Amino acid sequence: MEQNEKMTLAGFEEACEAVAKVTLDTSLIYSDYFSEMTGGKVYLKPENRQRTGAYKVRGAYYKISTLSDEERSHGLITASAGNHAQGVAYAAKQFGAKAVIVMPTTTPLIKVNRTKALGAEVVLYGDVYDEACAHAYELAAEKGYTFIHPFDDLDVATGQGTIAMEIVKDLPLVDIVLVPVGGGGLATGVSTLAKMLKPNIKVIGAEPEGAACLKASLEAGHVVTVPQINTIADGTAVKTPGEKIFPYLQENLDDVITVSDAELVVSFLDMVENHKMIVENSGLLSVAALKHIDCRGKKVVSVLSGGNMDVITMSSVVQQGLIMKDRIFTISVLLPDKPGELHRVSGIIAEVNGNVIKLEHNQFVSINRNAAVELKITLEAFGTEHKQQIIQALADHGYTVRQVHVNI
Helix, strand or coil: CCCCCCCCHHHHHHHHHHHCCCCCCCCCEECHHHHHHHCCEEEEEEHHHCCCCECCHHHHHHHHHHCCHHHHHCCEEEECCCHHHHHHHHHHHHHCCCEEEEECCCCCHHHHHHHHHCCCEEEECCCCHHHHHHHHHHHHHHHCCEECCCCCCHHHHHHHCHHHHHHHHHCCCCCEEEEECCCCHHHHHHHHHHHHHCCCCEEEEEEEHHHCHHHHHHHHCCCCCCCCCCCCCHHHCCCCCCCCCHHHHHHHCCEEEEECHHHHHHHHHHHHHHHCCCCCCHHHHHHHHHHHCCCCCCEEEEEECECCCCHHHHHHHHHHHHHHCCCEEEEEEEECCCCCHHHHHHHHHHHCCCEEEEEEEECCCCCCCCCCEEEEEEEECCCHHHHHHHHHHHHHCCCEEEEECCCC
């Protein structure tokens, strides 16, 4: 592997000094909840608390700091699903440079608006990052802009790697670091520097099941492009990992774990309820991955890469999380169509502390209404055990109960 002068300890030290000018303190947070869940000592690296809501400002600022005045004067361009966009926009503003950001049309509105608010010109193009990136290259060639790649750039990766310096400083005896993976820039920087500082450390990447381009590439032994993307983790929805950084990932990354969208939904709810933090789906990859590794007796750090999430997505994820954890569920109860039955059912539910959210009474489920009408009840419970307790209580009183799809 050909070494680049920036991917050295001296290069990382230089990057640490540079990014210190724009980064906020994201000291490790010990998690009682995840530690108890895994049997290890789990710490969170809250990069969602950065000025732009994500770690990306590190790589963007460091990269732009290495450019000449002439390169910056041409204007800067990049492609991003949001977090790198804000990082470049913010960094460009610090250097007084023009920034043009090409974002996929599917980018959450909050990321688009925040990028514009930082003074950047936003161009919406394509359905996924790869399409937006191709268009950004076309604009760079046409207008003479200087391209700032979101991950396949060794300077950018070096800037992201400053996270590892802070982790080891905060927790010298760290055993495992979990990092989200999209194109691989964060994983490259963190794993490369971590191995320099602590050769026996394990750095594990976590990427979406529906965009597992790095796992596929590592298994193939070369960079490959996955045919399609299907994940709620929009910030890591990348078809192809970086060519320039791939050799570093091969050498320094110990493993890659894939995480399902369902696991991200549950992790979001866990994070909100137990740490009162908003972390976007991509940033939660390293949290969901905790269940896939043996943490017992280990000191583990999960990097929370970002927290830029629009309210509509947030509400949808919370609702789905409650459903998946059996905190909200819907049942169908068959009962005779006679006075007092609804009161009787509600009384049984109240006795076991169930909370009714919605009722739907259907008298036309059977030709013989005296035999049965259907009552669909959407309920709130404390979890799976409590849900089963409610269902059993109704069954014990002679009602036929079945669980149906939740429709809130």
